[in-house]
Each structure stands twice: as structure tokens, then as C-alpha cells.
Amino acid sequence: MYNEHGHFFALNALPPEGREVTITDQSVWLTPLAAFHMACTVRRPLAATVHMLPAANGCLVRGALTGEVLLPCSRCAEDAVTAINACFEEFEETPALDAAGNPLPGEESRIVFHNNAPLLDLAALCWEEFVLALPPAPLCAPACRGVCLDCGVNLNTALCSCARDETDPRLAPLRALSLKSR
Ligand SMILES: [Zn+2]
Ligand SMILES: [Zn+2]
Known part of the structure; x- marks a missing residue:
């Protein structure tokens, strides 16, 4: 683990059968929620279970995200208790590198390099899966x-x-x- 700026997992350290990690550090979600001034309060702590399986040019990521948040109701703006219960599966591709070993410009990836070793940015992954799991029109009650x-x-x-x-x-x-x- 490379923890200087968050949660990074060294893909070189993955065994062939892969590895599962659980992320419960709330700052993974609370930091960007505050940075983006999102009207969202964590009511039951968020937790992500992420299974990483090594592949030829990246890593197959499967996981689940659970928790509970308060969002403003899309009809009345009062608190809408919203359960987060999402499963995800993504292929994270290692970005192409130039001759000096730096990612080519324009390459967007959750895999970053540190001392020439590929690292998966688990905090970015957990945040993006959280945003995808939010309902587009939360309701305080179905009959609001x-x-x-x-x-x-x-x-x-x-x-x-x-x-x-x-x-x-x-x-x-x-x-x-x-x-x-x-
Ligand atoms: Zn409402
Ligand atoms: Zn009226």
C-alpha cells in the first residue's frame, strides 16, 4: 500500500488469484463531498469491498458499496434517507507510457505510477462508484x-x-x- 495521498494499491503485489480489500475510511467520501459542496450527509458509514484481479494490461475490479446517506428530496427538499447498495465491475486499464515511463498526456486512468510501479487509486474508484450509485431524483417518501x-x-x-x-x-x-x- 502506498498511502501518501490516499488509498493506493500496488498492482505488482497482487497474487494471481487476486485480492480483496475493504475500504471503510470515511474520508474517501467525505473529503470530495466537502470539496464539491454536495448536499449529502453520510447517515450510516459507507463501506466498499473491492476485489482486484490482475490482468495483462490492467486489473479487473469487482466490488460492492453499502451505506446510507441523506439527500435533499427532489420534490420537497427535505431529507431523503437513501440506502446505498451498489455492485460494480470495471476493467482498469494501465495507461500507455512514454519512453521516460510517464503516462502519455490525455491518458485518464485510476492506475497511477509511483517509482515505476502501477498503483490502483482505490479512493478515486470508491468515490466514482459512490457518485454513480446516487439516485438521480431522491425522494423523502414515494408519495411525497x-x-x-x-x-x-x-x-x-x-x-x-x-x-x-x-x-x-x-x-x-x-x-x-x-x-x-x-
Ligand atoms: Zn419530499
Ligand atoms: Zn400554495
């Missing part, structure tokens, strides 16, 4: 009623006196459309 488009009140907890002929929030975008076209 959202907010009133007119006065902004949270319709899950209060009623407002705005005129409404339809309470199904799924029709709200249509209603907004017909209002605009009037």
Missing part, C-alpha cells in the same frame, strides 16, 4: 406531495389556500405548463 408551486408550502406537512384543482404532484409540471400557455 412536494411543495405548492404558488406559495412554496411543503404539502406533506401543511395545506395552503392556493386554488388547486389537482393535488397529484406528478401532474404539477403539466399544470405549470398549462398556466404558462394561457
Whole structure:
């Protein structure tokens, strides 16, 4: 392990049958969450199990990511408890090197070189798999009623006196459309 700037695994040290590591260091996720100012709070610690299998020009990576986060509900913006339960499988290709042993410009890879030895950047892998596992439209509850488009009140907890002929929030975008076209 090369730990100067995170979690790096020396691919040269992989036995032919591969190796499994478990990442539970929360900074792997908390550091980029803070850096990108993402509205996401870890509620149950995240954990990634990563199995690395050596291959001719890289490494086959299989794993699972679990945990629980709070995201803003896409309808009402209150906390949406979101379970993270993802499986992933990727082939990490060793980047092409120039004569001096440096990666060619433009080569994007999670495999980096340190003292000419290829290292898999597990922190980058775990972060990217986490981002992919986030739902595009989190909900606080499947039946979340959202907010009133007119006065902004949270319709899950209060009623407002705005005129409404339809309470199904799924029709709200249509209603907004017909209002605009009037
Ligand atoms: Zn909601
Ligand atoms: Zn209202």
C-alpha cells in the first residue's frame, strides 16, 4: 500500500488469484463531498469491498458499496434517507507510457505510477462508484406531495389556500405548463 495521498494499491503485489480489500475510511467520501459542496450527509458509514484481479494490461475490479446517506428530496427538499447498495465491475486499464515511463498526456486512468510501479487509486474508484450509485431524483417518501408551486408550502406537512384543482404532484409540471400557455 502506498498511502501518501490516499488509498493506493500496488498492482505488482497482487497474487494471481487476486485480492480483496475493504475500504471503510470515511474520508474517501467525505473529503470530495466537502470539496464539491454536495448536499449529502453520510447517515450510516459507507463501506466498499473491492476485489482486484490482475490482468495483462490492467486489473479487473469487482466490488460492492453499502451505506446510507441523506439527500435533499427532489420534490420537497427535505431529507431523503437513501440506502446505498451498489455492485460494480470495471476493467482498469494501465495507461500507455512514454519512453521516460510517464503516462502519455490525455491518458485518464485510476492506475497511477509511483517509482515505476502501477498503483490502483482505490479512493478515486470508491468515490466514482459512490457518485454513480446516487439516485438521480431522491425522494423523502414515494408519495411525497412536494411543495405548492404558488406559495412554496411543503404539502406533506401543511395545506395552503392556493386554488388547486389537482393535488397529484406528478401532474404539477403539466399544470405549470398549462398556466404558462394561457
Ligand atoms: Zn419530499
Ligand atoms: Zn400554495
